[in-house]
Amino acid sequence: MADDITRDRGGVPLAIDTVRIDTASALARGEGLIACPACDLLYVRPVLEVKEIARCKRCDHVIMTRKAETLDRALAAAVASAILLVTAAVFPFLSLERAGIGREISLFDAIGALSQDGLWALAVIAGLLVIGIPAARIGAIVYVLLPLRLDLPPLPRAGIIFRHVVRLEQWAMTEIFLIGVIVSLVKLQTLADLVIGPAFWAIAGLVVVTAYKSIALCKSTVWDLIDPARP
Amino acid sequence: MQVDGLGSDRPRTPLTIEVGLVACRACGLIAPAGTARCRRCRASLHPREPHSLQRVWAWLIAGLIAYVPANLMPMMVTETLRDSSSNTIVSGVVALAEHGSYFVALVVFIASVLIPIVKFVLLGYLALTVGRRSALSLKDRKHLHDLVEIVGRWSMVDVFVVAVLAALVQLGALIAIEPGPAAAPFALMVVFTMLAANAFDPRLIWDCEKREVP
Numbered sequence: 493m494a495d496d497i498t499r500d501r502g503g504v505p506l507a508i509d510t511v512r513i514d515t516a517s518a519l520a521r522g523e524g525l526i527a528c529p530a531c532d533l534l535y536v537r538p539v540l541e542v543k544e545i546a547r548c549k550r551c552d553h554v555i556m557t558r559k560a561e562t563l564d565r566a567l568a569a570a571v572a573s574a575i576l577l578v579t580a581a582v583f584p585f586l587s588l589e590r591a592g593i594g595r596e597i598s599l600f601d602a603i604g605a606l607s608q609d610g611l612w613a614l615a616v617i618a619g620l621l622v623i624g625i626p627a628a629r630i631g632a633i634v635y636v637l638l639p640l641r642l643d644l645p646p647l648p649r650a651g652i653i654f655r656h657v658v659r660l661e662q663w664a665m666t667e668i669f670l671i672g673v674i675v676s677l678v679k680l681q682t683l684a685d686l687v688i689g690p691a692f693w694a695i696a697g698l699v700v701v702t703a704y705k706s707i708a709l710c711k712s713t714v715w716d717l718i719d720p721a722r723p
Numbered sequence: 724m725q726v727d728g729l730g731s732d733r734p735r736t737p738l739t740i741e742v743g744l745v746a747c748r749a750c751g752l753i754a755p756a757g758t759a760r761c762r763r764c765r766a767s768l769h770p771r772e773p774h775s776l777q778r779v780w781a782w783l784i785a786g787l788i789a790y791v792p793a794n795l796m797p798m799m800v801t802e803t804l805r806d807s808s809s810n811t812i813v814s815g816v817v818a819l820a821e822h823g824s825y826f827v828a829l830v831v832f833i834a835s836v837l838i839p840i841v842k843f844v845l846l847g848y849l850a851l852t853v854g855r856r857s858a859l860s861l862k863d864r865k866h867l868h869d870l871v872e873i874v875g876r877w878s879m880v881d882v883f884v885v886a887v888l889a890a891l892v893q894l895g896a897l898i899a900i901e902p903g904p905a906a907a908p909f910a911l912m913v914v915f916t917m918l919a920a921n922a923f924d925p926r927l928i929w930d931c932e933k934r935e936v937p
Binding site: 522525526527529530531532533534550551552553555556586587588590591593595597601602603604605606611613614617618621622649651652654655658659662663665668669671672673675676678679680683684712715718719721 | 742744746748749750751752753754755761762763764765766770819824826827830831861862865866872876877879880881882883884885886887888889890891892893894895897898902904906907910914917925926928929
């Protein structure tokens with residue numbers, strides 16, 4: 493069976509489940525179509541029910557989602573993240589005591605410790621991974637989602653900014669930092685008396701909220717609100 | 724719910740020149756072929772990421788180069804009243820195991836040794852098998868790429884462990900921990916291999932599949 497798309501380029505309407513493509517020019521513009529980002533297979537753009545997920549038939553990649561109340565949930569998570577991040581930065585993180593000598597550190601001290609020996613670049617990288625990029629993503633999510641939630645048009649450059657929110661998700665490594673801290677604590681258990689400060693719990697909470705945020709955020713919905721696929 | 728193709732089970736034409744369209748990999752918007760930038764997210768549009776494999780190999784080799792000092796030089800230096808000891812990644816794992824901290828040793832071993840090696844092997848495999856048949860199915864290869872992307876960042880754990888220990892254990896002459904020279908190349912290795920995984924365009928995997936071609 494020859495390919496439907498090229499066969500119908502002559503202008504014959506395609507009768508499909510959810511979308512009717514009536515003219516060759518509409519097809520040429522890509523209206524009503526969606527592609528799998530992982531294997532480039534072309535599909536008719538479906539209309540999803542809430543909580544439905546559209547997967548690629550060939551490679552199983554998630555193409556479209558429609559998550560419930562994504563704006564509310566993602567914004568709530570972003571606000572919570574901001575509060576927790578500030579808490580983590582401001583309050584004491586960990587402290588150690590042995591034979592009468594004690595030391596208390598903040599989150600910044602932990603990052604800054606990598607800059608001993610003149611290697612400040614490593615501390616900068618770590619600072620970005622643990623604090624900088626997560627903070628930027630929180631701000632960016634609010635910048636993009638809040639106007640949408642208030643039924644206002646998106647702010648300038650919302651598209652670029654949201655693209656980076658998605659792209660930088662893997663570079664926000666707060667949860668990896670937390671595991672690193674836990675491993676350190678286990679190592680130090682026998683060595684000295686450890687006190688876990690509020691900042692530690694704020695980071696633990698931040699990890700949970702961040703996970704929730706990534707589950708709650710429906711990229712398809714947000715993209716459609718920023719600029720619908722159909723002109 | 725499976726998205727329906729245009730009426731048949733056979734794979735439909737990909738988005739390239741054949742249909743005259745291009746999809747934005749970042750936001751999914753479809754535009755006519757030749758459009759330079761996505762109207763919605765301003766990403767540059769390409770049917771396939773240009774020089775994807777070249778960039779994958781470049782980052783992968785950079786990661787391999789960084790991994791050498793990361794393993795040969797010490798990751799952490801411990802100074803006590805009596806002596807000064809430095810540990811590389813591997814010697815640190817061994818020391819932990821000897822000390823009885825098997826779980827911690829396992830975590831560090833997996834994050835700092837196993838995952839990087841697996842990433843090098845898998846990314847190399849993915850890059851080599853593009854356009855060719857291999858023991859694994861195309862779908863399995865796609866899942867492998869997903870796996871590498873998800874798991875890769877966790878190697879950074881050891882860098883954070885060193886950071887916290889060096890920050891915390893500063894008790895003057897009693898005991899002090901400093902990060903070793905391996906920390907920076909190791910962090911770079913993690914970054915480079917993450918960039919290598921990102922540079923790989925998964926659509927390339929499918930380009931060799933037999934399709935119905937007009």
